[in-house]
Amino acid sequence: MFKLNPTILVAIMLGIGIETSFVRSIILNGVVVLISSVYLLTQRPNFKLIGLMILISFPLAFGTWWSFIAFGTGDTHHLALVYATRLYAYLFLGAAVTLTVSVKDLLTSLNQHAKVSNTFTYGLLAAFNLVPRVRRQVQIIRYAGALRGVTYRLWQPQIYFKAILSALHWSDDLAIAMTSHGFSEGFPRTQTVTDHLPRWQWLLPVVLVLLYLLVAIIFKPW
Amino acid sequence: MQTVNESKTKWSLRDVIFLAIIAIFFGVIFEVWSVAYYAVAATPLKPYANDLTLGVWLMAAPLAGAILQKVGSSLLGEILAAAVEMMLFSSWGAANLISGFVQGVGTELGFAATGYKNWGKLGLTFSVITTTIITFIWDLFNSGYADYKPSLMITLFIIRLISAGFFGGVLVYYIQKLVAKSGVLKH
Numbered sequence: 501m502f503k504l505n506p507t508i509l510v511a512i513m514l515g516i517g518i519e520t521s522f523v524r525s526i527i528l529n530g531v532v533v534l535i536s537s538v539y540l541l542t543q544r545p546n547f548k549l550i551g552l553m554i555l556i557s558f559p560l561a562f563g564t565w566w567s568f569i570a571f572g573t574g575d576t577h578h579l580a581l582v583y584a585t586r587l588y589a590y591l592f593l594g595a596a597v598t599l600t601v602s603v604k605d606l607l608t609s610l611n612q613h614a615k616v617s618n619t620f621t622y623g624l625l626a627a628f629n630l631v632p633r634v635r636r637q638v639q640i641i642r643y644a645g646a647l648r649g650v651t652y653r654l655w656q657p658q659i660y661f662k663a664i665l666s667a668l669h670w671s672d673d674l675a676i677a678m679t680s681h682g683f684s685e686g687f688p689r690t691q692t693v694t695d696h697l698p699r700w701q702w703l704l705p706v707v708l709v710l711l712y713l714l715v716a717i718i719f720k721p722w
Numbered sequence: 723m724q725t726v727n728e729s730k731t732k733w734s735l736r737d738v739i740f741l742a743i744i745a746i747f748f749g750v751i752f753e754v755w756s757v758a759y760y761a762v763a764a765t766p767l768k769p770y771a772n773d774l775t776l777g778v779w780l781m782a783a784p785l786a787g788a789i790l791q792k793v794g795s796s797l798l799g800e801i802l803a804a805a806v807e808m809m810l811f812s813s814w815g816a817a818n819l820i821s822g823f824v825q826g827v828g829t830e831l832g833f834a835a836t837g838y839k840n841w842g843k844l845g846l847t848f849s850v851i852t853t854t855i856i857t858f859i860w861d862l863f864n865s866g867y868a869d870y871k872p873s874l875m876i877t878l879f880i881i882r883l884i885s886a887g888f889f890g891g892v893l894v895y896y897i898q899k900l901v902a903k904s905g906v907l908k909h
Contacts, residue, residue, distance in 0.1 A: 559764030627742030663747035671740035
């Protein structure tokens with residue numbers, strides 16, 4: 501199965517993503533969606549998740565479209581479609597990365613090819629492993645409040661304060677645990693996994709970003 | 723418990739993990755409340771919903787700045803929060819990471835304006851103003867605000883300023899106060 505290196509995927513996502521913000525073209529948005537979904541399909545993705553993603557974002561795209569019909573100036577029908585399809589361009593660009601690469605592979609790749617330091621790579625990896633625990637902790641905080649008849653609201657500082665307390669404790673414990681397992685900050689380390697990145701793949705983001713730019717400037721697609 | 727290094731620029735393992743966990747917490751907390759946003763965002767009132775809730779999304783930046791008090795902590799805090807949101811729950815996809823960067827830069831500029839000396843009321847006020855302006859300029863292009871009627875644009879800017887002011891300013895200030903009072907941080 502053909503797989504692009506995660507670092508290359510991120511570079512393409514950011515490059516095309518920034519261009520997409522400035523180019524008002526329905527056709528180009530469509531092309532981005534098409535290419536991203538073709539790549540997604542070759543990676544045997546979780547179709548249920550993709551379906552859910554399209555379903556959840558539909559009301560947002562619809563709201564965007566409607567708001568330009570209602571409040572837009574100029575060619576409102578064209579603009580409304582531009583911004584509604586742009587949402588999907590972003591969605592599929594992101595999905596081409598997040599649905600095909602695991603957090604661990606992504607961080608390893610960025611560590612070896614994009615000069616992300618060991619401290620950040622392994623620190624982030626450690627934190628990401630706590631996601632289920634964070635979910636449980638948020639529930640515990642809310643239930644503990646409910647037991648005392650207190651409901652925490654988004655606009656009150658208490659729930660954030662409690663989250664910060666947990667984060668402080670956990671980050672302290674994790675950092676100590678990692679150090680005691682031999683992780684030393686700022687020192688070189690031996691790599692047990694080598695992430696393979698063929699040279700030619702670096703050409704891909706450069707070519708795609710330039711191509712997008714040229715097409716957008718010269719042809720000004722609809 | 724010592725969480726702040728003497729250095730204002732060097733990042734320790736503990737700081738990185740702390741910021742990432744905070745980002746995950748924020749992601750999970752907002753997930754719980756995002757239903758309200760969806761309800762409004764499916765109507766033409768979507769731009770209002772965007773700007774009203776914007777303060778919530780950019781809270782991670784001033785909070786990271788106010789607690790860690792390091793050069794770059796706001797920018798990094800917001801990028802991490804955006805990355806976490808993207809990897810875990812996003813329906814925004816790639817836009818997340820880019821707008822996270824823009825929001826982080828906006829907040830960072832506010833603290834930089836005080837020469838990284840004031841992380842309290844003054845620094846937060848500056849950061850609210852800079853982040854409102856920077857993110858609004860970004861949305862002129864990215865969310866097509868430039869193509870809305872001028873009257874709506876002005877209304878949106880004011881709503882955004884209020885939202886950023888409340889969540890990124892007032893609320894962060896009170897959270898910071900609670901944290902300081904609890905004595906878990908030694909500055």
